[in-house]
Amino acid sequence: xxxxxxxxxxxxxxxxxxxxxxxxxxxxxxxxxxxxxxxxxxxxxxxxxxxxxxxxxxxxxxxxxxxxxxxxxxxxxxxxxxxxxxxxxxxxxxxxxxxxxxxxxxxxxxxxxxxxxxxxxxxxxxxxxxxxxxxxxxxxxxxxxxxxxxxxxxxxxxxxxxxxxxxxxxxxxxxxxxxxxxxxxxxxxxxxxxxxxxxxxxxxxxxxxxxxxxxxxxxxxxxxxxxxxxxxxxxxxxxxxxxxxxxxxxxxxxxxxxxxxxxxxxxxxxxxxxxxxxxxx
Numbered sequence: 001x002x003x004x005x006x007x008x009x010x011x012x013x014x015x016x017x018x019x020x021x022x023x024x025x026x027x028x029x030x031x032x033x034x035x036x037x038x039x040x041x042x043x044x045x046x047x048x049x050x051x052x053x054x055x056x057x058x059x060x061x062x063x064x065x066x067x068x069x070x071x072x073x074x075x076x077x078x079x080x081x082x083x084x085x086x087x088x089x090x091x092x093x094x095x096x097x098x099x100x101x102x103x104x105x106x107x108x109x110x111x112x113x114x115x116x117x118x119x120x121x122x123x124x125x126x127x128x129x130x131x132x133x134x135x136x137x138x139x140x141x142x143x144x145x146x147x148x149x150x151x152x153x154x155x156x157x158x159x160x161x162x163x164x165x166x167x168x169x170x171x172x173x174x175x176x177x178x179x180x181x182x183x184x185x186x187x188x189x190x191x192x193x194x195x196x197x198x199x200x201x202x203x204x205x206x207x208x209x210x211x212x213x214x215x216x217x218x219x220x221x222x223x224x225x226x227x228x229x230x231x232x233x234x235x236x237x238x239x240x241x242x243x244x245x246x247x248x249x250x251x252x253x254x255x256x257x258x259x260x261x262x263x264x265x266x267x268x269x270x271x272x273x274x275x276x277x278x279x280x281x
Contacts, residue, residue: 038100161226161227185264198268
């Protein structure tokens with residue numbers, strides 16, 4: 001299966017997608033999915049089909065329409081234009097609404113391009129193994145991988161706390177994460193990614209060992225403080241987020257003073273990945 005950042009290929013047909021940084025998941029063009037399901041190469045006809053189907057689903061009160069977002073994707077004229085987009089879960093529900101021999105193949109295809117967690121929820125070890133192999137292919141050291149996995153476990157425990165204490169997923173998670181990150185690093189997540197020249201890539205996958213350590217310290221401190229004060233909801237959890245981030249910041253400043261080196265770095269692994277691909281050729 002061939003794929004790049006914004007387009008994936010299913011049986012020779014292009015399907016556009018957009019990475020949502022806050023929610024950390026892909027959104028796929030609904031019209032492109034409909035085009036595949038209906039085997040309709042004409043974009044306008046596929047769009048008309050979706051328009052009719054959308055109206056029908058809306059009248060039926062289907063969750064599919066509710067879950068669709070208007071996102072900008074590259075159109076045939078080379079310009080970014082708004083189009084209906086859906087995440088993997090919504091696309092799977094959409095597939096059930098369109099009688100098509102492509103239904104099962106596209107479900108399997110989605111499992112490869114954005115729905116690995118179906119199996120991982122049944123067997124979490126698969127997620128760990130997949131992550132380790134991906135990082136190894138990217139040229140990460142065993143030490144870095146271990147640090148990344150430890151940080152992810154700490155992150156999971158923090159988001160579990162939020163989930164169980166009235167913090168709404170997606171936007172509110174992103175708000176709290178940004179508070180923690182800005183407190184310890186003096187940069188927002190967006191500015192840190194910009195410093196590393198990252199766009200759709202996951203920031204943590206391009207952090208140095210030190211950046212991973214301080215991110216983990218900030219999130220560990222945040223969770224323990226939140227648990228101590230029994231913070232509930234977004235507003236109450238902002239306080240532990242700031243305090244947890246500040247603990248990591250103080251540790252960072254002390255380390256920088258002792259070593260004379262900045263912890264927050266513009267380094268990324270993209271150059272290393274590119275060099276590895278060229279060596280293989």
